[in-house]
Amino acid sequence: MELKKLTLNDSSIAYIDKGEGKPIVLLHGFCGGSGYWEHVIPALSTDYRVIAPDLPGHGQSNPLKGKSTIENIADQMKNLLDQLSLSEVTMFGHSLGGYITLAFAEKYGGKLNGYSLIHSTAFPDSEEAKKGRQANIEKVNQSGIYSLIDGLVPKLFSPVNQDENYVGTAMEIGYSTSAEGAIDALNAMKDRPDRNRVLETSEVPVLLIAGEQDQIIPTEKTFSVSKANIKHSLIKDSGHMSMYENPLDLISEIQGYLSTI
Template identity: 70%
Template sequence: MNTKSVKLSDATIGYVDQGEGNPIVLLHGFCGSSRYWEKVIPELSKSYRVIALDLPGHGESSMGKDGYSIEDYADNIKGLLDQLHIQKVTMFGHSLGGYITLAFAEKYSGHLNGFSLVHSTAFPDSDEAKKGRMANVEKVNIEGIKVLIDGLVPKLFSPENVEQDYVNTAIEIGYSTSPRGAISALTAMKNRMDRNHVLKTTSLPVLLLAGEQDQIIPAEKTFSVSGDNIQQKIVKNAGHMSMYENHQDLILEIQEYLARI
């Protein structure tokens, strides 16, 4: 995938822009990159313009400041879309990317045709999870990014899939995350607000996707709100990383959702 870049006021954003048609945006999770979607983009780009970006401090994107909030990430995405002269998109956010998608939907709903949480949740961190975020910040500061990634990535996959080669790909992608990028994202996730009200009040079509064997965010945390405009779907044979573990079914769910909106 060929990566382009744009310079914003507080970051330089690397992104993939492939295909033609109605634009869709793919946001990766913590310590990921646009490469997370490399099995998904070729199929979706046959019918849509697919934009997959690297969050600040991840992949090929740099950071111009420390201490990003979830809202700051959403502003970065709006800045990228403005530079590309794109008015409306459908946004798919994986994990951390889902938290950002909800912030974008709250602030910039007029620029969305719809949105999807992929292995993500509208709930904030629990007190226990917040302590875990800060422990990971300390780990990065003391031991470095590789130690964090080696412990984190295998937990993202279903126990049945943890020996697959793609787990090593996700680890390699994780190693490319800058320590500043990881620390900023950990702090942003710890401090994020409850955004179930966004799901409850939006009139946009929403797709909530959960992994059948997700050990990080179980389905009940993803399926927090029901409504006529909200689809709830389980991806079989997948943990937290269906874009690797069962990309065929993930693509089908995305395509069926896009065809309805």
């Protein structure tokens, strides 16, 4: 799919902009890219305008200037929407993209008519997870991005969904992440706060999607808040990457949710 580019605060950001109608924003996960949504965008763009950026330091987007935090990345997404003259959107965040979505909801809730976390969580990193982030930072510094991606991507998929094409595609997308971008994102994830309060106080429709076989974020970490305006959806036969492992069910859940907004 064609990527467009804008310069925002001295950083270049690449993004897909496809379709017409109410705007929706798709934010990919760590060491991913807008290409993660290649099986999702065609179906959604028949009825909606789909914006899918490469996050800072990922794909063809430059890293942010200065310290990168989840909040700063959310600011950059707000800048992108402002440049595109989009006053209100529905935002979907996969994994890291979900952390950014929650920060966006906290800071710029008035720009959201709804949002979704896909294989993500409002909880902060545990101490063990923080040590893992630091170990991965050291791995990138010592061995480069390829070493990180080779160890990371297969774990994102369910053990029964190790399709070489899908895993290979996700790895190729991962290799396009800059070392600086990966380290920035690891530090940002490691330092992020608990944002369950954002879910608890949200009044717009919220969709929480978990993978039945997710080895990265267990279901209970995704379904952390239950309220009348929050829907829990479990994707069968999927790990952390339902956009590859079970895209039809993911698309169905997204379309059903959007039809209520």
